[in-house]
Amino acid sequence: MLDTQYTNELVCPYCGHEFSDSWEREDRGEFECYECDKNFSFDTDVTRLYSSERDCQLNGQEHEWEDTRELSRGTWQKCKNCDQTNFLRHKE
Numbered sequence: 001m002l003d004t005q006y007t008n009e010l011v012c013p014y015c016g017h018e019f020s021d022s023w024e025r026e027d028r029g030e031f032e033c034y035e036c037d038k039n040f041s042f043d044t045d046v047t048r049l050y051s052s053e054r055d056c057q058l059n060g061q062e063h064e065w066e067d068t069r070e071l072s073r074g075t076w077q078k079c080k081n082c083d084q085t086n087f088l089r090h091k092e
């Protein structure tokens with residue numbers, strides 16, 4: 001089995017030829033290997049990771065904090081309605 005997943009260079013899944021970055025590459029598409037003349041498709045999704053979070057404040061709402069973890073210096077809180085967290089320091 002050829003290792004063609006999560007490679008830094010585009011690798012032909014048929015013959016294993018590595019294509020360098022010297023050519024203009026699309027994010028995804030089809031490519032014809034000039035070594036073995038086979039066509040294959042590729043995409044580069046794994047190099048572009050998105051993460052999204054809900055946030056009450058962006059929607060004009062107040063967070064509804066809930067204590068999740070007690071530490072000696074304070075308390076971690078997490079909002080019941082979104083993904084935001086807050087560290088509430090204990091007063092000295």
Ligand SMILES: [Zn+2]
Binds near residue numbers: 012013014016033035
């Ligand atoms: Zn090839």
Ligand SMILES: [Zn+2]
Binds near residue numbers: 056063064079080081
């Ligand atoms: Zn919230």
